[in-house]
Amino acid sequence: MDDVWLIVARGVFGGVLVMCFALLGEATSPKRFAGIFAAAPAVAIGGMVITALSDGRRELAESGLGMVAGGVALVAYCALAVPLVRRFGALKGSTGALVLWAAVAWLGWTVIS
Structure with a gap:
């Protein structure tokens, strides 16, 4: 509860x-x-x-680091989404950018944890 x-x-x-x-x-x-x-x-x-x-503080620190990793991944997504959508169309470009976001987020989380 x-x-x-x-x-x-x-x-x-x-x-x-x-x-x-x-x-x-x-x-x-x-x-x-x-x-x-x-x-x-x-x-x-x-x-x-x-x-x-x-x-507590330890979990707060982990949460903050996760937000940083997610923020870096979001910047990577935003930087590549527009050129990928222009080149490959909406569905393929967005999917490619999303895969990139997931890879950068995973890499960031791996590095900080």
Whole structure:
């Protein structure tokens, strides 16, 4: 039952943070920054706060390193998705970029763990 409350707490806390960051995004100019402020930081901060409170510092450090590895993989995905989609089309290009993302994320996680 504690796991259920932990999941509920993560969802509620993450949702509140998403709302706060969305308000920050609405207050900034240009509006294209709204997406940057809306989801990723709020979900990361919410997840990390709940992890710190429920599991401790060691698990928090592991979670943070996992986010770094995922962020590096996302940058690799973004850098190659557009050229791959242009060259091979939407389905093949996106699939290729996703495979690259998975490889970079796996390599990053292997290196840091």
